[in-house]
Amino acid sequence: MSTNQRFSLPYSKGKLDDLNDVESHSEEYNNTYKPIKHQSIISRIRSYINQIISRTTNFALTYKKISLLLVTLICLSLFTSTPFIPHFAPTSPKVVIILAANEGGGVLKWKSPQEWSVERSSIANKKQYAKLHGYGITIKDMTIKKRYSHEWRESWVKVDIMKQAMREFPDSEWFWWLDLHTYIMEPQISLEQHFLNNLENATYRTLDGFNPLNLPTTIPYVDYSQPIDMVITQDCGGFNLGSFLMRRSSWSELLLDIWWDPAMYEQMHMQWEHNEQDALETLYSTNAWIRERVGFLPLRLINAFPPGACNDQADDPQYFFKNHDFVINMAGCEWGRDCWGEMEHYKALSKNLHKSWWHFW
């Protein structure tokens, strides 16, 4: 631009940059060729932008091939997943927390203020935890839906949500399911540090130590050298799926596919009170391939109970929360206990336990 138009004007200071400015604002300075002395900030910014634009267009016009190459590379990097090109997409988290919220969804009865409050506290707690350790979090709506109702698939929604989350986070490895009525009491502990880095030793795989259901302790063909793809806990009534983890693998894909089977369900639905939990127990007790990759954690490690849950074994300390346990699960609080009260109690307790010594209030 500056090369093709050169004016020698009486008032010009001889600086061609000024000239450009005059040209670009020709509407304002139509009739005078005076140098601009008192520019407003906006017009200065505007001129600056114009300068940049004109420079880049100049560059693009003079080096067409290079700029075309650059643009293609940037497009490929940002909008595709082509190999051998660095991609600037945010890296996906290793662990994803799946939080089942809005249980019931107010379909059968109004949601009370307490329920809203419990939900808010629970969600805030998990969000904060996920943010602290760089985990992904996805909050899933558990509204009662007709397709899961009656004898058909009630509470099997868990399986569908798990599949959905695995599709949503295609590069994450571990998926941690948490029920709504849980609270992470020690948010500073990361899962890796807690047990994921030391999974083989933190878990037990055979049931000869603790077997509340009296499932068969061994079955033929089980090869325990396989990696652990699912981490669950056992409470006084058997498997507890209020807080469990699954690793993305072909094994877990197959399990999520097989978990609900109409022919099995037809025969067993009268015995299966807790649907997906009992179905997993049945599969576990007969199928070697499932047994091979399930690891159990002691209940208190990720799923401690408050007093009131597991009422028949109230004197057995292995189930119940002690200060500095990782997660509390107020399992069954919606049946005859006060969810809100318990949630508030543990929320306050967690805050109290993490109070710094220099805070006096």
Added chain:
Amino acid sequence: MFGVSGGPEFKPRYNKSKNGFLPLPATFNRIRTFPRKNFLGLIVVIIFFWFFLNPFHFIGSLFTGGEFTHYPPPYPLTSTQTIVTNSKYIYPPIEQAPLLRELTVHKLVKESRIRDANFPEIEKNVITSLNAFDDPDPIVQKQKEAEENAISNLSVAKNTFKNHDKVVFKPGKNQNYPDIIVVTAVDFEKYTLDGLTKIVQNRVDYAHNQGYGVYIRWYQEFLPILNSLTYLQLKEKAKWVRIYCLRAAMFSFPEAKWFWYIDQDGLIMDLSVDLEEYILNRDSLEPLMLREQAIIPPNGAIRTYKNAKAENMRLIITQSDSKVETQSLIVKSDPIGKSILEIWGNPLFLNYPNFPYGPDSALTHILQWHPYVLSKTTIIKSRLLSSRHAEKNTPDNAKTNTQNYFDGDFIVTWADCESPGRCEKVLDKYHQKLKDSSTKAT
């Protein structure tokens, strides 16, 4: 101020100077003389050792608990012990068939009636293998069996029958591991000794030609898992043995890649076919896979996947005109292949009354309800793997017929024969044919 004039001849100055009055400690004078360059080098060396050679890793492992917990090794269906063999042809001694028939199944397994603690009003029949009464010490058990065997031939037959479940292949020093295992279950109550010999010999001949392994079991060995003596008499229920036999074969040959089950009502008619080239290679399987093929022919709603890839297939099956067939099928021996077999053999499917064709119906059900299993399964043309014997067969329609056996086909099966006698006749006919063709060839 301190140590400015330090040196060996340091002397307290508090008497001389008004500025300072504290005595300097004697060691302070070394501060300047410390070799700084070496100090830096030392730090670099320490960091290098610490991070790259990690000399104290055993301290860390003390806290994480270095050793893994030991879990029991996998064990066969009816026993926790195994017997290792280095022969890749695992089959029961066929010559004992008359003895086993004389013993009857009632002597070969233990039947008992038990009451469940939770439901005392219901009495259950339970069939257990005689392996359950083995001595936990294998040496003591061996002596016990040797004593029994010395008394009568019948106990020899009984003990070999019971121990056959424990046999596991382990290659010798110069032996190759077979990639493909031919699996068959034979019924000593259906065929005569002569017929059984022909069937087993056929499998061994083929495996020997191709360098494969053979795994043959008695139907009656799977009574403990069927848990009913009548099931073996029912044609459709007896088919379940196929699944359990395949699973047992996978245990006995843990490192083989493919397992081909061919039913006892069938003969391999072309011993020169290399199964790997014929079907199993990726390039061979790709054109053979029937895509968008209805699971229930001809127009079932659920069809095999259009974009299925050969390298993902774990289960290769065939179909008759009306349903999925299992008299000849191939399973890949990897975690998913094994899982599919175990899902298929679930006791809830075995005892489900709405499966009229036993495992065939169960497989149809699994493929229709579980897309993941369907994506790992392929259907190939029936005559590739299980041509059927037909009484009236004209060679004219050899090209158009999709089901029946014609000369030159790989396999012949005769699952539809009405009685054991008739089956035996069909077997004899094809065995003769095979013999003729092999003498012609040589």
